[in-house]
Amino acid sequence: MESVARAIVSLGALAESRPVAALAAAFSQAGRELALVGGPVRDAFLGRAVTDLDFTTNARPEEIIALVTPISSAQWDIGREFGTIAARIAGQTVEITTYRADSYDGESRKPVVAFGDSLEDDLQRRDFTINAMALRLPERVLVDPWGGVEDLVARRIATPGAPEVSFGDDPLRMMRAARFTSQLDFTVAPATVAAMAAMASRIGKISVERVADELSKLLKTDDPVPGIRLLVETGIAQLVLPEVPALRLEVDEHAHHKDVYEHSLTVLQQAISLEKSRAADGAAPDLVLRIAALLHDIGKPSTRRIEGGGVVTFHHHDVVGAKLAGRRLKTLHFDNDTIAAASRLIELHLRFFGYTDAAWTDSAVRRYVRDAGDQLERLHILTRADVTTRNVRKADRLSFAYDDLEERVAAIAEAEGIAAVRPDLDGEQIMEILGIRPGREVGEAYRFLLELRLDEGPLDPEAAEERLREWHAAR
Template sequence: MESVATALHRLGELAESRHISRLARSFAAAGHELALVGGPVRDAFLGRPVNDFDFTTSATPDEILAIVAPIADAHWDIGRAFGTIGARFGGDTVEITTYRTDAYDGETRKPVVEFGDSLEGDLVRRDFTVNAMALRLPELVLVDPSGGMDDLLARRLTTPGTPEVSFGDDPLRMMRAARFTSQLGFTVDDGTRAAMTALADRLPIVSVERMSDELSKLLLTDDPVPGLRLLVDTGLAQIVLPELPALRLEVDEHAHHKDVYEHSLTVLTQAIDLEKARPGIESPDLTLRIAALLHDIGKPQTRRIEGGGVVTFHHHDVVGAKLAAKRLKQLRFDKETIAAVAKLIELHLRFFGYSEGVWTDSAVRRYVRDAGDQLERLHILTRADVTTRNVRKADRLSFAYDDLEERIAAIAEAEGIAAVRPDLDGEQIMALLGLKPGPEVGAAYRYLLEVRLDEGPLGPDVAEERLRAWWAARSTGE
């Protein structure tokens, strides 16, 4: 936590270096107030990087445009109906919004946009006190009407007014509290937490897209687990991601299995650690993190207690893949992400057969073929899925996966396994067999692919010989 003087000095330096001082002088010359507001001010005091620049002003949208247009490199008014004008100065993008005092009808999240007449009035309508501080420009005077500085020092999240009113106005703020818990490492105060629990059933008035976006932002933080726990404990996860609290299966003292909920959070944490450490994958990786969190969501539906109190979850990988795809579709995730997450969940158990006996080269090729472009993520998810406290078992699994990766690399170097294709393509198959495009070409292609997976590269001459023999046998019904 920076001192007030240090943070103000840092903000002052940013103002000079980021073209902000010119903007502030232009507003002052036109007789209007301007203040840097919210996240940038908060982050300056926390010693975090300041990248976004949001301003609030006494000027109307038309007046903002008149001031900004002559001095900005570019400007746009897509948010004009809500009082927001965007502009670009050098490499910095800024948003400038007229003071607001929005009113809500209590039935939807859509506010009746009303412009305000004071900075203090604008600040008290914001989500949390730590985001309700502003820096008047060009004077560099801190404005903190709701005690945000005290809450920053206490690393505490609370609302400027009563949380019941704040969350009633915009229920998404409850999910935002979970995100800030992870992003900032803060704790939600008791009253605010109680209001989140009491008002959780208000969340559905928020659009699915906004809930999905907030969930994604939470998962992309350095440590999403505290925020996810808050969503589950307050009942919010039951609305936005019910498969997560469903993992809290009752643990019978006579039925032996891991706590699936805690295991899933641990896998997520371990996947993030591996994601950051391994080359060849961008961090943060939302697809990987969703797959890690949801990889076992098929377990509640497949849970069976066998003889001797042994708990089984047969086919939870397949069931979980379907459940994840359904939920992500409902949350409006894109098709590419949905397909990737489903594939990772469906394949996440495949490796454990390798640890029980050495795979043939054919099995290794099929593992790579089935993973496709998700292979690197599958490596991480599979390693992260080992949460046993038995050091010997954990080491054995780790060494086995090291061996599998080394074999994949060796076969890839020798055979080009990264893109497993038959030795003959569709055009060549049609030419050799005198076929037109259709199902028979697909069948021939799949036959050659199976041969390629079983035996490795054959070369075009041998592949042609095998194809003709297969076609002859197929034609005679042998």
């Protein structure tokens, strides 16, 4: 098979690399076992670039440090109690972990850490068969007791042994299965899916930080939609992100052939495509944009109304959705910047659609930029991605309209510098001109000048001062 032959070549090259060869020689001379394990072996079979080098050994942590110190430029303790030591060898960071034989009490999500003596037993406790393969070094013998190669060829995600046992040991593995579905474009074995659905409630034992981290990893994949679908279908999303499955019952007013759930997944995919087309090479996935795209319509279920003639409306779902998103992201312990940015995008995502109804003045364009602030580029992408209609003429009309808006934003920005809209006079100048002290009146004058700037564009200092004095005198 091509994938197996490719893996043999790739793994051979890895084994011959300086850091791996140096490690293999040091452990072999000391009479200790060493194996390249997990992700690097899997990725070699998949033809993916191997960026992490993870090893496992029967040596204990203190002995690992003693063995790597002579051949490395740095060593550090990642988690000695878990048996993991890191080192820098020939310019490459490696992690070496003692064989593990952890046990779980069935109630706590935290294992009782125990070191093991067998590579096969260590592989048995890993999450999925495709991650439970190892390459013994320096012998270069593939160890695959759970059929990981077969599952790789079949593009299947399954657990070593019974999935109920694996998910009972660490329920977060259920979310990890969803992430691998998207990350690798694999499907999950039916028995594994059934176990996920039956054990979904176990996710409640996982800390919100770990849940949020796994959700973030899923959203950062090239196509998170398959993983999201799996979380929804198994009931896990109902526990960690309930606003998403709630969308399945609603009808999208823009395209009646889709419910809001399908619309939202399409918007997410389109936003990712636009993000990639606009991003610099090597740019990291934009988590804020992807969160906003997935959650942009979560205000619809609570704002759904049936009007005369059976017309479905969702008035103010943008504002309601922004509040709901903020609460959910706060519950998941996302950082404040992410919460604020994603919520703001959701709040603003409908603003553009009035542009096609009537020509915007330059003042309206300035206010659009002002309101978007540092989220303007993300808002451009989200607004474009929100068009999922199958009506080609309508889609083209909206696309051309947004092209026009972006061109106007760029033209006004070049002429007026509206990237950061500020009044033509600052607080110090206001106080000096009006002869007033710091206080509410200064803030009112500042807001007056800001509105003037948005309505009329930039003024020279003399004109701005004259208008300020007129405003103050009229008060």
